[in-house]
Amino acid sequence: MMSDTRECIIGLEVHAQLMTRSKIFCGCEVASDAEPNTLTCPVCLGLPGALPVLNRRAVELTARLGLALGCRVNTRSVMARKHYAYPDLPKGYQITQYAQPLCEGGGLTITTSTGERRIGIARIHIEDDAGKSVHGENGSLIDLNRCGVPLAEIVTEPALRHPAEARAWLRELHLLLVRLGICDGNMELGSLRCDVNVSLRLRGESTLGPKTEIKNLNSFRNVERALEREIARQEGILKSGGCVVSETLLWDAAAGEVLPLRSKEGSHDYRYFPEPDLPPIVVEEMLLQRLVKEMPELPAACRNRLRSEYDLDKQAARLIADDAGLTVYFETLCAAGVEPTRALRWLRGEILHRLGGCEITTFGVSPTALAELLELEATERITTTSAVRILDWMLTEGGCAGDGLRALDLESIAAGAHLDELVQRTLADHPHKVERYRSGERRLFGFFMGCVMTASSGRANPTELRRLLAIHLD
Ligand SMILES: [Zn+2]
Incomplete structure (x- = not known):
């Protein structure tokens, strides 16, 4: 692990696939399960003469994210071409944003072992995705269905100091994206991908050392593991008197190793210039006002409210607030007269156990029906053991608590x-x-x-x- 003399500087670049029905510059459908190369057209294939038209919804979703993160949403921003040659990029360039992104500033707070830390956001911009190379036994094949799928790229300030912080930050962002309906958050399918960059420096120094970037991490755990491994590698080089080379790396999760991919490009390598086929994006004040009005309660605010309204501790508030369905279920139980501590004990124990990872909305007993059962327990008409048996009866028979009580003859033997x-x-x-x-x-x-x-x-x-x-x- 890190020695005390050095600290690490970590920044994240997160690509979130926006939940639009069609692609960002054409009418092709977005679907991850379609046959390869069936969802394409001259625009997303980058054929000569085809002209892009910007998807309004992609701008709206990204502006919503920007507002939720406290960013400045620029009323005027510009799309730009970023050139690179890659087999799954038929245009030969990506349409992204460079000098004038859609959102700037803002931040997202995480809770770490040493307290709360707000990690600043440098920018959020929109761009199109490239296709996919599929490597098989008979060579490599290319699927261009993903070409032109809209992405928001969220870039943090290099303000993270520990792999665990990077993981916590990504988790918090994931929660927000899903809660706001911006991205489905499926990391395995690549709807959310994370690049991390990291450099080391002596404590007290203010300049940044050469950094390396690890591309396309697809789980919270891999973000943390890859960073730990890379920090150890850089530290080893520095200790033996060597220099870290700026490069782009790949994470091999099976081997637990970082592998060199290519030397790191500077922005001049991409030959950015403003996209000539698209006018600047203008975000009107009316849209921003509507987005603010439609903003749901955000996870952090919900946690604070649950703590003060129901006197929950930090951990319990996080458990309930971070799952929108669970929040509704819990608050309905409490509104029906169940004491918060009792509601929490049941949710955390018997209910989550029976759900086994499924959504609470699929649970066979409604919060009002459960409230009746818990009322019987609270007034000691039945014991806790009996209440659990009645709960299982309700789940299989579908009746109410009173019916279960009679069917199982579980009236408590009081005296x-x-x-x-x-x-x-x-x-x-x-x-x-x-x-x-x-x-x-x-x-x-x-x-x-x-x-x-x-x-x-x-x-x-x-x-x-x-x-x-x-x-x-x-
Ligand atoms: Zn298309």
Whole structure:
């Protein structure tokens, strides 16, 4: 790991595929599951004479992201050509933004082990994606369906200082993109891809050292692992008196290694110039006002609200707030009169366990139906064990809590002769343990509780049981 004398400087460039129906400069459909080379036209193939027309929706989605991140959304921005030769780029250039991007400034706050840190954003611009090279046994094939798919590129300031921070930041951005309906966030399918750049310098220095860039990382974990590996590699070079060479690297996740891809280009290598076939993008004030009005509650604001309204701790607030469905479910439970701590305990335990990673919206018991069940538990008409059994009954039979209670005959045995009899019988079955309890081994109380609970099939009212046991034992 890093020595104390050096620090690392990390920046991220994130490509998010915008959720539009058609491509950014033509009417071709965007779909990841279509047959190769079926979703193309002269525009996205870059045939001579074909003219691009900008997709309004792509601008709107990117402006929405910019507003959510506190960026300045420029009323006028310009598309530019970025030239490079690549087999899956038929135009020979990418249409992107250079000197005048759509959004600038802003930032996103992450929580780290040392507290909260706001990581600044340098810029967000829109651009078109390239095609895909598919490498197989009989050589390489090219699928151009992805040519012209709209992307937003989000570039951070080089303000991240640790691989774990980079991972946390990307996670927070992912959450925001999905919550705002800007990107589906599927990293495995490449809807969200992350390039990281990193350099090391002696602490106290202010200039940046030569940096390397690792391309196309496709999971949060790989972002962190690749950075850790690359920092160790650079540190090794510097320690042995060498110099880090600016280059572009690939991450081999299986081997856990970074591999050289090519020497790093400077921006002059791309021969940028303003795109002559597209007018400047003009964002009108009316659009911005509408986007602000339509902005949903953002994850960070939701966490803070849940903490203050329901007195949740940080971890619980994150668990509930970071899942929009869970937020609605939790708040509906509370509105139906369930205590927040009880609602949280059930969600975190039995409910999430039964969901096994599925969305809460697929859960077979509605929050109002669950609230009825939890009311029975809260008023001690049933024990927690019985409530869990009724929950499973509701999931399979589809009835309400009251029906389950009757069907399973789980009304709690609160008092009276029956519970008293169970207590006496249990104590009679364990005379030695009773003796040990009476001679000071007080922890056996839990053992007797458990025995009677089992004997009552989990129906004994715990408060009443504790009272009766105390009477008979002491
Ligand atoms: Zn097309």
